[in-house]
Amino acid sequence: MLFYRSALPLSRRTLNLIARTIRAHRATTGSRWRRLDPATQALLVLVHRHKGETFTQVAAGFGVGTTTAWRYVRETTALLAAQAPTLEQGLRRARRKGRGYVIVDGTLIACDRVAADRPFHSGKHEHHGMNIQVVAAPDGEPLWTSWSLPGAVHDTRAARVWKIAERIEGAGLLGLGDKGHVGLSDVVFCPFKGRGKPQWKKDANAAHARLRSPGERAIARLKQWDILRRLRCCPQRAGQITRAVLVLQLREAG
Numbered sequence: 001m002l003f004y005r006s007a008l009p010l011s012r013r014t015l016n017l018i019a020r021t022i023r024a025h026r027a028t029t030g031s032r033w034r035r036l037d038p039a040t041q042a043l044l045v046l047v048h049r050h051k052g053e054t055f056t057q058v059a060a061g062f063g064v065g066t067t068t069a070w071r072y073v074r075e076t077t078a079l080l081a082a083q084a085p086t087l088e089q090g091l092r093r094a095r096r097k098g099r100g101y102v103i104v105d106g107t108l109i110a111c112d113r114v115a116a117d118r119p120f121h122s123g124k125h126e127h128h129g130m131n132i133q134v135v136a137a138p139d140g141e142p143l144w145t146s147w148s149l150p151g152a153v154h155d156t157r158a159a160r161v162w163k164i165a166e167r168i169e170g171a172g173l174l175g176l177g178d179k180g181h182v183g184l185s186d187v188v189f190c191p192f193k194g195r196g197k198p199q200w201k202k203d204a205n206a207a208h209a210r211l212r213s214p215g216e217r218a219i220a221r222l223k224q225w226d227i228l229r230r231l232r233c234c235p236q237r238a239g240q241i242t243r244a245v246l247v248l249q250l251r252e253a254g
Contacts, residue, residue, distance in 0.1 A: 018042035052226030080244035090143030103215030136218035147239030155180035
């Protein structure tokens with residue numbers, strides 16, 4: 001096997017966040033000895049999550065067993081996901097920054113086919129995966145991500161499961177959604193559907209698209225982490241992984 005030096009486009013403060021989280025967890029659980037120190041374990045997790053390297057690859061690179069690498073990544077992901085902001089916290093963050101509205105969008109976290117794959121197939125994307133709802137600020141900053149639902153679940157239904165519209169209204173804000181959220185709520189404004197629309201509806205749709213386009217950038221930022229482009233683990237873990245990535249992304253943005 002060949003080894004080489006590489007780099008991650010991440011700041012040291014992101015590494016320090018994970019290392020502190022691991023160190024605190026070890027102190028709480030009374031863990032006496034681990035093969036890797038907190039900082040090295042944190043780096044292993046970042047390599048796996050950001051670059052998408054397999055457990056076999058990161059295990060070899062860090063001199064641990066594959067099972068140990070898997071355990072380190074799973075443990076750290078759960079610890080980070082627990083730090084993810086709630087939707088109410090994300091909306092309060094938007095209010096503090098003087099935002100009058102937020103952007104609601106849904107994305108599919110692709111996954112490999114599974115034995116009972118019908119519930120995971122998204123007709124919209126023509127792919128198997130998990131539905132994740134994302135709420136972003138008007139400048140494209142991700143504020144909150146949901147837990148996961150099977151890819152066959154429509155965005156409107158998913159938003160109702162997580163009570164997104166009610167929480168936006170409770171925060172005194174408005175929402176902008178795409179055509180997948182039509183009919184969700186009067187609080188979430190969506191573009192007009194159908195062909196042969198009058199000019200005023202076309203103009204309204206164009207203005208709506210300009211306002212909500214940064215929401216696509218929020219999802220793109222999350223999917224810069226290679227692990228979210230295609231999951232090769234249990235699909236049900238998509239929400240936890242996405243929320244862990246959100247914590248790291250917010251930390252990276254400062």
